[in-house]
Amino acid sequence: MAGTRWTETVGRLGGAVYDYGVEREWLARPAGRLLWGTDTGLLYGTIDSIRDLPVGAAVLDVPCGGGVALRGLRPGIRYVGADISTGMLERTRRQAGRLGLAVELREADVAALPFADGEFDLCVTFNGLHCLPDPPIAVREMARCVRPGGRIVGDTIVRGAGLRQDVAIGMFRRAGLFGPGGTVAAVERWLDGAGLRIDRLHMSGAVVHFAATRPGVTGS
Structure with missing residues (x-):
């Protein structure tokens, strides 16, 4: 029981530290280089591209964490943030309020998402898969x-x-902040195994950036 409380406390603290850093690009860039050898500009560029979606598009952000993806949102795009942590959802709610954005938030297990098949035009998942x-x-x-x-x-x-x-990954796993994770080849298998067509798979330090499409055309 004490071990569970310790893990939960570490998880909350780790989430708060991560959110503080990722919300401040000036801090995230050197931290990303130092810890993971990565260019965090790639993350922010991908987030900013969300605003290119047409009005009426629907975006699912899972796990949404503290709502870093909100910086790429613009009015007219439906945003649904899902996370198993109520604390993270509350952080996203506060961030949306600061930005003046209307959002939908759902407490959900990513292994059994409470959404309909084909409900969204885009699903974004930033810095989350390695924690699952x-x-x-x-x-x-x-x-x-x-x-x-x-x-x-x-x-x-x-x-x-x-x-x-x-x-560093081993340390985060022992602290209960990371799950089993994988290699770049494993990420490719995850996407292939989900029936997705891989459009981009780019490694920057220890971070893999990916984009994949669900084959087919709506209504086919």
């Missing part, structure tokens, strides 16, 4: 929730980029 206990199942659920022709875009930390990064 079963990433392949999570990716399959995300794929189910996007329409034919819809996309899944995101990133995740992977093993194999270098000894320093692998040691």
Whole structure:
């Protein structure tokens, strides 16, 4: 019981520290270089591209964490943030309020998302898959929730980029902040296994950025 409370406390603290950093690009850029050897500008560029969606498009953000994806949102786009942590959902709610955005938030397990098949045009998943206990199942659920022709875009930390990064991943796993994770080859298998067509798979340090499309056309 004490171990569970410790894990929960560490998880909340880790989430708060991560959110503080990722919400401040000036801080995230050097931290990303130092810890993961990555260019966090790739993350922010992907987030900013959300605003290119047409008015009326629907976006699922899972796990939404503290709502970093909101910086790419614009009026007229439906945003649904899902996370198993009520604390993270509350952080997203506050962030949306600061930005003056209307959002929908759902407490949900990524392994069993409470959304209809093909409900969304885009699913984004930023810095979350490496924290989950079963990433392949999570990716399959995300794929189910996007329409034919819809996309899944995101990133995740992977093993194999270098000894320093692998040691850091091991430390985060022992602290209960990371799940089993995988390698870049594993990420490719997760996407393939979900029936997705991989459009982009780019490694920057220990972070893999990916984009994939659910084959087919709406109404076919």
